[in-house]
Amino acid sequence: MISLPQSKTKEMLVGAGILDAATFDSLNKEAERKRQNVIDLIISQGLITSDYYYTLLARTLGYERINLGTVVINEEAMHLIPEEVARLRRIIVFLKDADGTYHVAMEDPTDLETIDYLSLKLKAKIKVFFASEEDLNRGFILYQKKLTQDFKKVIDDSIRESLKSKTNKDLKEAAEDIPIVAIVDNLLEYAISSRASDVHFEALDDVILVRFRVDGVLHEIIRMPKEIRPAVTARIKILSGLRVDEHTHPQDGRFRFKIGDDVIDIRVSIIPTFYGEKVEMRLLAAAQKPISLSDLGMFDDGIQMIEHGIKKTYGMVLVCGPTGSGKTTTLYSILNILNRPEVNIVTVEDPIEYDMRYVNQTQVNVAAGITFASGLRSILRQDPNIIMVGEIRDTETANIAVQAALTGHLVLSSIHTNDAPTTIPRLVDMGVAPFLAAAVLNVISAQRLARKIHIDCIESYEPDDEMKKVVIKELSSMNINSDVARFPKVFFRGKGCAACNYTGFLGRIGIFEAMEVSESIRKLIISSEFSLDGVREIARKEGMITMVEDGLRKVELGLTTIEEVFRVIRE
Secondary structure: OOOOOHHHHHHHHHHOOOOOHHHHHHHHHHHHHHOOOHHHHHHHOOOOOHHHHHHHHHHHHOOOEOOOOOOOOOHHHHOOOOHHHHHHHOEEEEEEOOOOOEEEEEOOOOOHHHHHHHHHHHOOOEEEEEOOHHHHHHHHHOOHHHHHHHHHHHHHHHHHHHHHOOOOOOHHHHHOOHHHHHHHHHHHHHHHHOOEEEEEEEEOOOEEEEEEEEOOEEEEEEEEEHHHHHHHHHHHHHHHOOOOOOOOOOEEEEEEEEEOOEEEEEEEEEEEEOOEEEEEEEEEEOOOOOOOHHHHOOOHHHHHHHHHHHOOOOEEEEEEOOOOOOHHHHHHHHHHHHOOOOOOEEEEEOOOOOOOOOEEEEEOEHHHOEOHHHHHHHHHHHOOOEEEEOOOOOHHHHHHHHHHHHOOOEEEEEEOOOOOOOHHHHHHHOOOOHHHHHHHEEEEEEEEEEEEEOHHHEEEEOOOHHHHHHHHHHHHHOOOOOOOOOOOOOEEEEOOOHHHOOOOEEEEEEEEEEEEOOHHHHHHHOOOOOOHHHHHHHHHHOOOOOHHHHHHHHHHOOOOOHHHHHHHHOO
């Protein structure tokens, strides 16, 4: 991200009426304390959207802003600059004029060195446009067409070379062979460029199946001969610091992988299956920026409930949903709001997915005796104000967390339940007494992640009668009255284009259900007449928007599709 001098940034934001001078100075001090960019902090707190900030920045710099999603990129011109150079210098050549002038989108249009480089490289005049980080990433996706062809060729060549090599090598030697190293490295590079969150190596009877999870959906990428499976698995084990000679027990490890200037943390899980070991790799950016709750997709009604719940100095704030629904990201968005000089924040996590300055983070290590329960017990001796437990999985952890919340600590955690009201009986099932659950719960937020419609190829359509019947039937099956829920008159979908790999989707957005535990709900929890339906009825009367209704709001705004909402709600 291009950064203006502090005085210019302040002048720009104050002049636009985003905030006053005193607020900017206060936020700037906070950003320096956290070692964050002040703009990242301002955006994460929801004071300005990133899109509006970039519009202001372009206006201040005196350059025209270009949206690469709304222009036809000349791929021949784009490929005149190799992808690695384009990513390094943060540029996209997107057009060649009739007079030979090249139009270039730049994240930093004041970078004279890069402009001179382009002028010499292309032997032509350069017209510079300002583009945001998100705009440029849309352009970089187009490089993947050629990347896919190159990737498959490199993998095929590496497989042939590997199969030619001697078979009497031990696993460690085989894992260090150049073809095997190239296969693993190229698969990881391709996964990162494809925005994959997970990479799966699955052992079948005749092949290795490689699949990537992109925007929450698995896609088959390539099939490789089973003969190279032991060497590929051994290579990943060596990178992860795992035992190469262990094949009958699960193993977990991690390593870092660098591509260009980006560093990716890769969490590895290996388990034995019928035809051999299965490898799963979770890809996480090593340095992730804090995200505001609104950027996650939470609307003002949900944000207000969360903010009200965390204003208390004690009690519990729980985030629930299935694995991979973004619970940890939401917890860290809340922690970023709470991360102030006057509080001591301590966490116990498995694994630590975000590095947050001034938050004391503890990694679960079962081999060393650090579990969620034992780690939480130790945290209580560290004089914390705020505690985050990565997940409440068992009775011991649940009861220690409740006791911490009762004794003047604000406890944040995640729990696996289908929706917000179901969290209450789940805690009771874990051994927490109903009167204790009623006493400590502040707010519960449930969530799912839905794929976002690719904004650059979005189209609207009116649902036909058959579609309306299907939607009403789905709503009825979820006990949602279609007359009460706001039924969108127009639906949206993505037509599909090269930038979204013709899926019609790009990125994901949260679907939320925030429930404040009011006095009425507390009384019901300890009542002999407790029921989930009763909790839902009170919560709805007091302003809770269910996930289905929140999803329908996002459908109406063109953020996702009706099919996607129903798909993720059923998880």
